[in-house]
Amino acid sequence: MSRPKIRRQRPPFKACRKCKLLVSHEEEKCPRCGSTDFTEEWDGMVIILDPENSKIAEILGIKEPGRYAIRIR
Numbered sequence: 001m002s003r004p005k006i007r008r009q010r011p012p013f014k015a016c017r018k019c020k021l022l023v024s025h026e027e028e029k030c031p032r033c034g035s036t037d038f039t040e041e042w043d044g045m046v047i048i049l050d051p052e053n054s055k056i057a058e059i060l061g062i063k064e065p066g067r068y069a070i071r072i073r
Contacts, residue, residue: 010025010040011040011042013025013045013067014027014038014039014040014042015038015039015040015042015068015069015072016030016032016033016035016037016038017035017037017038017039017072018030018033018035018037019032019033019035019068020042020060020068020069020070020072021033021066021067021068021069022042022045022066022067022068022069023038032064032066039072039073041072041073042069042070042071042072042073043069043070043071043073044069044070044071045067045068045069045070046060046067046068046070047066047067047068048062048064048065048066048067048068049065050065051063051064051065
């Protein structure tokens with residue numbers, strides 16, 4: 001008996017490899033750092049609203065509000 005093929009769903013965003021900002025697939029250049037190096041291989045998401053008062057932003061080194069990947073593979 002053969003196993004059913006599992007089709008991986010495309011992630012809703014791609015991540016900038018340089019600053020980890022998550023952007024739509026239509027973006028060609030990262031609006032945060034200007035990089036054009038993106039990946040769809042990322043895990044976890046954090047949304048930072050107030051980086052100056054966020055311990056998570058401090059730990060991750062995030063200085064600007066936005067949606068970020070926690071880990072890039």
